[in-house]
Amino acid sequence: MAAQKPGIPKGTRDFGPEQMLKRTYIMDTIKETFKRFGFQPLETPSMENLSVLTGKYGDEGDQLLFRILNSGDYLSKAKPEDIEKGSKHLSSKICDRGLRYDLTVPFARYVVMNRGTLSFPFKRYQMQPVWRADRPQRGRYREFYQCDADVVGTDSLICEAEIVAMINEVFEKFGISDYNIKINNRKILTGITEAIGEAGKETELCVAIDKLDKIGQEKVNEELIERGFSQEAVEKLQGILQIKGSYEEVLSQLKDTLASSETAMKGVEEMAEVFEYVKAFGKDNKFLDFDVTLARGLSYYTGAIFEVKVNNVSIGSVSGGGRYDNLTGVFGLEGMSGVGFSFGVDRLYDVLEELDLYPNNAMESTKVMFVNFDIESQTFCLPHLQTLRNNEISAEIYPQSAKMKKQMTYANNKGIAYVIMAGSNEIAEGKMTLKNMISGEQELLTIEEVVDRLK
């Protein structure tokens, strides 16, 4: 059999050691913060029944699901007419399961299935890959990680403030200092449609203003007129969308401008309360940007919505979320209010790369390598290697004697910080030479001294 030239599926990636260290640093930092705020880990299966997945992400989402072929003689359940009806129809006959598309629907499914044993409010975080059969392009993959934290079973706005606090702390740990946490409230958007005399057209409003950044106010106005908004409404809206300023200033302007809408006033009240909590947590408010034009696509949000943008980098939007009032309703459990948000690992990876923010200690692999000169040197080194490991120092020996240059190249490529050399002179003294691979500095030391230096 001729050897195959192997490849990997389009839109998927291998993560080698260097990428893994960076990704682990990102995910550990997020995880530590989630835990510090009382969130607990959850993992759900990679595959879900298609009955759980379909119909949850719109028609487009359904088409982007990866479907898993049933095992065994899967065609035996399909009739000839099923095949004639074509791919889309047949897939429902030959596939019962699909790959997870996001972490939200599996979470809702988990909550419903375990409603009897969970303690509410239930605070969970989940960091797992999801799969979408999207056309791959720069920054868009078919397999990628999501890092979600959600609280369900409470409508307390402390949860919203804690999301702000968590984003704040994660970014502080990363050393990202120029970013905005955009925040708005779906009730305010609903209230705007009421206040401008276009009640009930919230979806059209959201779709249009979501494009503000891309196409500008004028084009958005045209679109709204096309979608049946009156000229007067569009003018009123334009005034409202231009409300800007500090959080307090936006609050106070909205209170005046949207006074006619009860829904808007409820949203404004919520936003005021969230702000009070953020202040109570002692968080710096300069990152918080009350942005009336923030809409976010997903339709299940019913309260606060968030979006986090890192400034002065190419892909800025790295996190988002919001409150939903009925996440689990589709699975038969009504009235479960919750709020959650998600970090995009791939985007954070690029941001930290662009800003050169990976700390050196996160990038460390093996700390020290013993050079393997010959059997005598190897025999001398093995017990010392073990001593280092016993002291929690990551250490290895080049597993066979080889040219010095080859061994040093290996250590360099692996980013090893120190090498230890023990030739016959060192062995005679019962010592070893510790070399710092960056400074080039060398010291003749006992193993105890090496431990002291490296620990």
Added chain:
Amino acid sequence: MAAQKPGIPKGTRDFGPEQMLKRTYIMDTIKETFKRFGFQPLETPSMENLSVLTGKYGDEGDQLLFRILNSGDYLSKAKPEDIEKGSKHLSSKICDRGLRYDLTVPFARYVVMNRGTLSFPFKRYQMQPVWRADRPQRGRYREFYQCDADVVGTDSLICEAEIVAMINEVFEKFGISDYNIKINNRKILTGITEAIGEAGKETELCVAIDKLDKIGQEKVNEELIERGFSQEAVEKLQGILQIKGSYEEVLSQLKDTLASSETAMKGVEEMAEVFEYVKAFGKDNKFLDFDVTLARGLSYYTGAIFEVKVNNVSIGSVSGGGRYDNLTGVFGLEGMSGVGFSFGVDRLYDVLEELDLYPNNAMESTKVMFVNFDIESQTFCLPHLQTLRNNEISAEIYPQSAKMKKQMTYANNKGIAYVIMAGSNEIAEGKMTLKNMISGEQELLTIEEVVDRLK
């Protein structure tokens, strides 16, 4: 639309908070050990091209692959005769990708694709789920984690000794003290066939003696005769398989018994060298069980083979591995010797459960919860909550005021170690009551004192 009653696919599992804490403890312990020995992380995509996967696991393995239906109009590539030929044939026309079946083949694929940039010897660990369309039963799942560590690009037997050392250290950390690391060598098994005059029948020998534990010596003898072994060979073999004792004793007996086979002598030499290295690492040899009857099914092993058994528990076999000389050959890269092993997370989970070995600190979720009496108490507590978090203490506040009993039940269910209560008396003093949820002990403290107690 009527609400669906959701479920999860057969053979898959959700891991809730308690299970996740235990699993994380297991995987972190293993990961720390891998890293301390100089292994670097790798992750490969969940899906691989079927051309990479098929033909690597035998016919049975091919049937257990989960295949992913191609996106879009997948039937357009299938002709009517493809459909007539049935499920097995059609699947190759409508599926290009499948889910990872193990971590070894993707690792081999990665090494071959990155041969030009990797530094050899390449030491990688990989901890990811794999999928098999097996019939689910107790302890057998369709999605489960493997934790593999492999070195490729060296035939140094130090690597074998390091595997023994790693198993030793992982078990020590777990507090498992009654276990055996069974070790044997494929060259010895080959040598046995030579020594008993049945050269070339290594596969038959391995298949038969793999069943020794289950069916006993007599039945194994019958099977061997059926498979064409002579009566004399079977009798000779029986004597060899009864060789037992300390590592040194087995070594010395094999040296005598198998002297006629060069291959066996090479295997014996290797085993002696591995043993020397294990001793050089200062490892206790009492766990090391040189077991001539250990065969291990997988046919790609060519040198040392391992299997780890925890004694006096229901499912004892938790780890295994061995040396292979040509893992990457199938992808066109010849002569890459390597050695690796794998921990089974699910089995270790059950073993630690059965032996009650999970440490308390690994099971801790939130350390402290603030009880939420009313708005006044909440307002008082929020800044203190933040102070605890600033001190790396995981803390939360019950997000709304609710009956005391409800809040305490929540804290109990979540395994929270302490609660803080601040009613009007405490607030007047600027202090709070810290209650130990296990001892019931209560103290009136300032926030600084709370930090001191909990840090």
